[in-house]
Amino acid sequence: MIYWEIFLAFFIPGILGYGGGPSSIPLIENEVVDRYGWMNVNEFSEVLALGNALPGPIATKMAGYIGYQQGGVLGSFIGVFATVAPSLILMIVLLGFLYKYKDSPKVKRMTTFIRPAIAVLLGVMAFSFFFTSYHDTGMWQTLFLVVASFLLLEKLKVHPALVIVGAMGYGAFFI
């Protein structure tokens, strides 16, 4: 049964995440943390942090790891398959049909319409990450890490992988 759950947990975000990988992150979190309870916010943030620190598409990395953690190599395969296969098969099968609609305003509107919903999911997720951090390490550590990483990422444009490694180094000594 776990394999069926793994399939569903990644099939739903894969089939609904319009506009590329990042929009499926909160949908994955919704299945993995809220619905199936395979990991807590903390563990999910580790997966997301490492996923951000490593190159390559984010959704498949998460599916591969979480699938592996829940169901071994087969679970990993199922997670990735559920993420990748449905839309890829549609793309190859429906090519002619899609070709007709690729410049239709409807297609653009689909992405436009779900964007605010994804923004809400991402915002709620960000909030729960801050809250978890506040709960585990206190206000000052959280505030320091938030401000420092914001400045490094957004103002100084330091590579995300370096910021994550830096935060890990800081945490090893000071938390």
Next chain:
Amino acid sequence: MKHLQIFLAFFRSGMLGYGGGPSSIPLVHKEVVLKYKWMNDDEFADVLALGNTLPGPINTKMAGYIGYRVAGILGLINAIISSILPTIILMIVLLTTITSIKDYPWVQGMTAAVVPVVGVMLATLTWDFFKKSQKSMGWVKSLVFVGGSFLVMEVLGLHPAILIVVLLISAIMIKDEKPEKEHQVERGNAS
């Protein structure tokens, strides 16, 4: 030979693309159009546009489709494996290692410090999404959509999938003129 090229093209663009699928599109373009000349700029733009009409990660859709065009089903499998497998293995090895040494206090410090940093990354993504939606539908409508989505998903606890399906269907159903705000209201009442 062709398979080696497919492997190299998608391995390189997968390993060098940071920050999720969309950021590696220029890298895929470099390999597919400039280096191996499997398609020209127009065809590539078409594939990208086609990919965007469907949900799911863009990178694997492109890899799979281009691999398929170049060398059939085997090319498809090759391209997908080359673009995702290396980092999945890295991910599993690193995270399993972290989990096995979890009880040391310094490891706990490391993982605790990462949480707010990921929070910042998510907050910036949130802002990006909001800004993009403000650009495409203006302040008022984006705020209405954001407020409506928040109400439906977080306060009423509806599964995000249901809301997204409703949004996608209304995006298709609406006639090709300016979409109306009423749809948001209808949805709020219906749930």
